[in-house]
Amino acid sequence: xxxKLMFQNAPHVRQSESVVTxxxxxxxxxxxxxxxxxxxxxxxxxMLGIFGAVTCAVLSLIGQLxxxxxxxFDLTPIITGLIIPLLMPASIPYYVVFSACAVAILVVKFPFxxxxxxLFNPAAVxxxxxxxxxxxxxxxxxxxxxxxxxxxxxxxxxxxxxxxxLSLGAVPDYNVLDMLLGSAPxxxxxxxxxxxxxxxxxxxxxxAINWLTPFCFLVPYALLCVLFPRIGGxxxxxxxxxxxxxxxxxxxxxxxxxxxxSPKRDFGKMLAGISSAVVVFLFRYFGEFEMGFASALxxxxxxxxxxxxxxxxxxxxxxxxxxxxxxxxxxxxxETKPAEVPAEAVPEEEEIPAEETSSEEEVPEEEPAVEIxxxxxxxxxxxxxxxxxxxxxxxxPSGEEETV
Amino acid sequence: xxxxxxxxxxSASYLFLRNPVLVLGLVIGQLAAGVGTLQNxxxxxxxxxxxxxxxxxxxxxxxxxxxxxxxxxxxALISALMLVPSYFISGTISATIFDSAGIYPALLAVSxxxxxxxxxxxxxxKPLSALAGGICIALGFAFTAIILGAAREFLGxxxxxxxxxxxxxxxxxxxxxxGFIFLGFMAALVNFxxxxxxxxxxxxxxxxxxx
Amino acid sequence: MTYILQFLSMMLTALFIENIIFTRAxxxxxxxxxxxxxxxxxxxxxxxxxxxxxxxxxxYPLRGFVYNSEHRHLLLPMLYIAAMAVVYLAVYFFVxxxxxxxxxxxxxxxxxxxxxxxxxxxxxxxxxxRLDLISTLGYGIGMSLGFGFATVMLGYGLTRLEYCRVPxxxxxxxxxxxxxxxxxxxxxxxxGHQLPT
Numbered sequence: 001x002x003x004k005l006m007f008q009n010a011p012h013v014r015q016s017e018s019v020v021t022x023x024x025x026x027x028x029x030x031x032x033x034x035x036x037x038x039x040x041x042x043x044x045x046x047m048l049g050i051f052g053a054v055t056c057a058v059l060s061l062i063g064q065l066x067x068x069x070x071x072x073f074d075l076t077p078i079i080t081g082l083i084i085p086l087l088m089p090a091s092i093p094y095y096v097v098f099s100a101c102a103v104a105i106l107v108v109k110f111p112f113x114x115x116x117x118x119l120f121n122p123a124a125v126x127x128x129x130x131x132x133x134x135x136x137x138x139x140x141x142x143x144x145x146x147x148x149x150x151x152x153x154x155x156x157x158x159x160x161x162x163x164x165x166l167s168l169g170a171v172p173d174y175n176v177l178d179m180l181l182g183s184a185p186x187x188x189x190x191x192x193x194x195x196x197x198x199x200x201x202x203x204x205x206x207x208a209i210n211w212l213t214p215f216c217f218l219v220p221y222a223l224l225c226v227l228f229p230r231i232g233g234x235x236x237x238x239x240x241x242x243x244x245x246x247x248x249x250x251x252x253x254x255x256x257x258x259x260x261x262s263p264k265r266d267f268g269k270m271l272a273g274i275s276s277a278v279v280v281f282l283f284r285y286f287g288e289f290e291m292g293f294a295s296a297l298x299x300x301x302x303x304x305x306x307x308x309x310x311x312x313x314x315x316x317x318x319x320x321x322x323x324x325x326x327x328x329x330x331x332x333x334x335e336t337k338p339a340e341v342p343a344e345a346v347p348e349e350e351e352i353p354a355e356e357t358s359s360e361e362e363v364p365e366e367e368p369a370v371e372i373x374x375x376x377x378x379x380x381x382x383x384x385x386x387x388x389x390x391x392x393x394x395x396x397p398s399g400e401e402e403t404v
Numbered sequence: 405x406x407x408x409x410x411x412x413x414x415s416a417s418y419l420f421l422r423n424p425v426l427v428l429g430l431v432i433g434q435l436a437a438g439v440g441t442l443q444n445x446x447x448x449x450x451x452x453x454x455x456x457x458x459x460x461x462x463x464x465x466x467x468x469x470x471x472x473x474x475x476x477x478x479x480a481l482i483s484a485l486m487l488v489p490s491y492f493i494s495g496t497i498s499a500t501i502f503d504s505a506g507i508y509p510a511l512l513a514v515s516x517x518x519x520x521x522x523x524x525x526x527x528x529x530k531p532l533s534a535l536a537g538g539i540c541i542a543l544g545f546a547f548t549a550i551i552l553g554a555a556r557e558f559l560g561x562x563x564x565x566x567x568x569x570x571x572x573x574x575x576x577x578x579x580x581x582x583g584f585i586f587l588g589f590m591a592a593l594v595n596f597x598x599x600x601x602x603x604x605x606x607x608x609x610x611x612x613x614x615x
Numbered sequence: 616m617t618y619i620l621q622f623l624s625m626m627l628t629a630l631f632i633e634n635i636i637f638t639r640a641x642x643x644x645x646x647x648x649x650x651x652x653x654x655x656x657x658x659x660x661x662x663x664x665x666x667x668x669x670x671x672x673x674x675y676p677l678r679g680f681v682y683n684s685e686h687r688h689l690l691l692p693m694l695y696i697a698a699m700a701v702v703y704l705a706v707y708f709f710v711x712x713x714x715x716x717x718x719x720x721x722x723x724x725x726x727x728x729x730x731x732x733x734x735x736x737x738x739x740x741x742x743x744x745r746l747d748l749i750s751t752l753g754y755g756i757g758m759s760l761g762f763g764f765a766t767v768m769l770g771y772g773l774t775r776l777e778y779c780r781v782p783x784x785x786x787x788x789x790x791x792x793x794x795x796x797x798x799x800x801x802x803x804x805x806x807g808h809q810l811p812t
Contacts, residue, residue: 067782099574107585111592111793113780119772120797128800133576287804295804298797302772429647429788433640433732436796473707476726477700484696491689502688507739510692514699514730516644523726580640581803584796592789599784 023075025208026254029199030082033250036195037188041090042147044154045188048085048097055101056081063110076115080104083123083254086189087247087294088130089141091154096134100126120301121258124294131294139164141185159185162245167284171231172241179244190250193243200253209257212266216273217252217280218243224281246284251293261301267314268307275307276300411536418540421603425548426591430516435549436583438508442565445553447494447501449546451509454490455483457538459518460526464534467527479522483513498566517541552586622753625746629757635733636765636795637802639740642733646762647791650770655724660763662728666702667737667755670729674698675751678742695738696730703729733762769795 030049037045056077064071084100085092104126109118131138142148142156149155162172162184174184182192190196203209222239229238243249256262256276263272279300283292317324424430431452439445459482463475470478487510494501494509502509512518526534557563560577562570576582635641649656674695681690703725710721728734737758741751772794781790 107793108797111588111782111785111790112776113782117779117781119775119779119794125797125800128804129576129581132579132581132800132803133574283804292804295801298801298804302768302798305775306771427788429791430644432643432792433636436643436792437640473722476730477703480696480730481700484693487689487692491686507692507736507743510688510739511641511732511736513692513696514732514735519730520727579803580638581796581799583640584792584799588785588789588792588796591787591792592784595784595786595789 020075022208022259023079025203025206026079027075027082029203029208030079030086030189030254032195032199033086033189033192034082036182036192037086037090040144040182040191041142041188042150044148044150045085045090047150048088048090048092048094048188049082051081051094052085052097052101053078053081055098056084056105059102059105060109063106064114067110067114069114072115074115077105077109080122080126083189084126086250087123087127087187088138089185090148090188091140091142091156091158092137093153094151096130096137099133100130102126103129116260118260120298121255121261124255124297124301128294128298141187143185144183144191161186162241163284166230166241166245169230171233171237172245176237176240176244179240184245186245187247187250190247193249196250196253200249203253203257209253210266210269212269213257213262213273214252216270217256217277218249220274220277221248221281224277228281228285230285242284247293248280251280251297255293255297261304263304263307263311265308265311265315267311268304271307271310272300272304275303408532408536411530411533412540414533415536415540418537418544419547420544420594421598423544423548423594424517424541425545425587426594431512431545432584432587433580434508434511434515435552436587437580438505438511439549439553439556439583440560440578441504441557441563442550442553443497443501444505444508445546445549446497447505448509448512449542449549450494451487451490452512452515452545453539453542454486454493455512455515456517456542457535458486459483459522460534460538461531463522463526464529464531467523475523476519479518480514483518487513548587548590552583552590555586556582618749622749625750625753626757626760629737629754630761630764631802634761634765634802635737635758636762636769637799639736640799641736642731642762643795645727645731645733646766646769649766650773653770656763656766656770659724659728660759660766662724663731663734663762664756664759666699666706666729667734667759668752669702669706670695670699670734670738671741671751671755672748673702674738674742675748682742682745691739691742692735695735695742698738699729699734733758765798768798772798 034046034049037049060077061071061073081101084104085097088097088100104122108120108122108125109115112118127138139161140158141161142154143159146156160173162174162179163186165172172179172184178184179191180193182195184191200209200214204211204214222243225239225242226235229235229242231238231241247255256273263269276296280293280296283296287295418424422428425432425435434448438448459479462482463479467475490509491502494505498504526537529537554564556577557565558569559574560572562568562572574582577586629635633639636643636646645659649659677694677698678691681687681694684690706729707721707725710725711718737755741754746754769791773791776790776794785793
């Protein structure tokens with residue numbers, strides 16, 4: 001009965017999640033954020049998201065055509081296009097979003113090889129380039145609960161964001177509850193902390209992201225904010241203001257966990273989270289822009305393979321600890337143990353010159369070896385007789401065995 | 405005359421196929437950070453011409469007669485002296501040219517070509533070849549600088565040579581960040597054209613040729 | 616103590632915030648060469664540190680003569696290149712007579728370590744900003760260390776790029792420049808929207 005062998009490329013471990021389902025989960029998680037933005041700023045917030053997504057998708061197709069690649073309609077440019085407007089105010093002009101999306105797709109993704117090959121987070125780079133180009137537009141936040149014009153320039157009432165207040169060392173004008181519910185001005189996707197956190201937990205439950213990176217980022221960051229507060233008052237207030245202002249929570253769940261640029265190993269993710277917390281803290285405290293999360297993330301993207309390499313080295317040492325320890329032990333008195341056997345004969349050898357004994361010793365050694373050989377050959381000869389009976393039709397038995 | 409023509413034919417590759425900036429990866433910093441306008445590009449091109457050509461010709465004529473440890477010093481000092489005529493000629497472009505160009509024209513005096521190329525390559529060439537090579541390298545640099553300067557000025561200020569035509573489309577175009585990225589795309593365009601014309605790759609990138 | 620803090624703050628500023636490569640784009644050709652020869656990075660960075668320190672010490676008293684001149688944009692670079700030539704000769708002969716075994720290495724590498732855009736650029740930046748001696752020395756040392764830091768970062772990134780599916784037209788110089796530009800973008804988050812002088 002012939003058995004069919006199936007050949008398939010790796011991976012051979014199958015699970016219900018795939019890249020498509022992961023991307024779809026992220027898009028689903030972003031929808032409530034856009035819903036809240038619509039509630040606070042009107043239809044313009046949603047239109048910015050749609051514009052960003054369509055722009056990124058079209059530019060991605062154009063990039064594939066220019067590089068003569070097979071057209072691949074994946075969801076990653078749509079996610080990039082949805083995230084970029086959420087990092088910006090609702091009053092942002094459409095050309096700024098277009099510019100950020102163009103940088104994200106045409107500069108960050110395609111020159112490096114397209115989807116899965118980018119070395120930097122596209123949304124972070126797109127946002128950072130727009131922030132440097134148009135800082136006035138990117139960091140002017142409209143007050144909440146006003147419906148902005150859907151297209152064209154807006155006549156919104158501008159308010160000071162809590163992140164800007166913190167950068168000046170002043171206590172923000174909004175209380176912690178306002179910031180939790182999104183009533184404080186800021187990036188349109190990052191202000192409603194409750195909704196963003198809930199969406200992040202949804203992604204963790206759906207296994208679209210790993211819980212380690214956001215956890216290992218938020219906890220050390222919170223600790224640093226408590227130890228080095230920028231404002232007076234209770235440490236709890238300082239902690240809440242630092243965590244809930246800017247894009248810290250949003251970035252922890254939606255940007256830091258980007259699968260292409262983040263480390264692959266769990267221990268690497270932990271290291272990346274902790275390091276990101278320190279770098280983001282430094283950029284926010286000492287940087288020129290009121291929120292340095294995007295810039296810090298770009299720097300951390302450079303180091304993410306290093307974290308994986310550290311993790312591999314640690315795992316290698318852990319898995320082979322027995323062999324490593326044994327190699328250390330072999331170098332010490334373990335080498336003298338085999339010498340103990342001839343050591344019994346050493347006293348006899350010491351009486352006679354070593355050079356002479358070496359030749360003399362070989363002679364008596366050979367005699368018992370020959371005897372041993374004879375006895376050993378006698379035993380298998382019995383076996384060979386049986387084999388010969390079984391294999392009479394095969395090759396002739398060797399002459400050496402017969403003589404023995 | 406025919407010998408000069410043949411020398412120029414040999415060195416003509418420096419204009420495009422072996423462009424000193426886009427293919428060999430030289431003088432990138434000055435272009436990325438110093439060429440934000442067309443006027444700056446012109447000033448740097450003039451300075452580079454005066455710094456490179458006499459140094460290479462000098463190296464070709466006298467380089468082998470100098471002791472090894474003294475060569476680099478002499479070449480650097482000649483380049484520094486050549487800043488004088490370039491300074492006065494560049495000054496005719498604009499009264500504020502040196503304020504806008506900053507430190508970058510002066511840095512061309514210690515760039516790779518006058519300091520390293522002189523001893524590695526020009527010394528082993530005939531004076532006419534060194535002259536032709538120097539002129540072609542300077543022209544290749546100027547070609548890149550002018551295109552880059554015009555593009556960055558138009559995108560960053562909406563103007564060309566100080567004459568405003570439109571609103572700035574991309575204000576950060578003058579920053580070194582976008583200088584690097586624009587140069588990267590220009591270098592990719594050169595590779596694209598070479599790919600279409602099926603020209604084989606000749607030289608490594610990154611200034612290794614000089615070392 | 617004040618001087619130590621001033622020195623350290625200027626050194627850290629030059630190392631990270633105003634990194635000579637990421638924010639001022641100086642020394643990129645030499646950096647690309649060192650990336651292809653990674654064993655030389657530490658030695659060349661050390662050499663650059665020594666040279667910038669000595670050049671800064673020598674040039675500091677001389678620049679006062681030229682500051683108020685109408686042609687300072689011309690005279691300052693010439694003065695600094697002359698000072699660098701003196702430093703080159705001093706270091707070369709010091710090594711030749713005190714460490715003769717190192718003469719061959721220095722004769723090959725000292726020229727590039729002395730006469731390069733990073734060294735001259737740091738002297739010009741320091742003079743444009745009118746820094747005092749302590750800050751000048753701190754900036755020079757920080758600049759050299761920052762050059763080494765940027766070289767290692769970029770070298771590591773370019774090594775990673777070898778495993779990416781970089782399109783053919785972007786391989787080599789183009790992708791290295793784009794990568795360098797994106798790294799510079801990150802450091803601009805610290806510097807802000809400023810044009811280099």
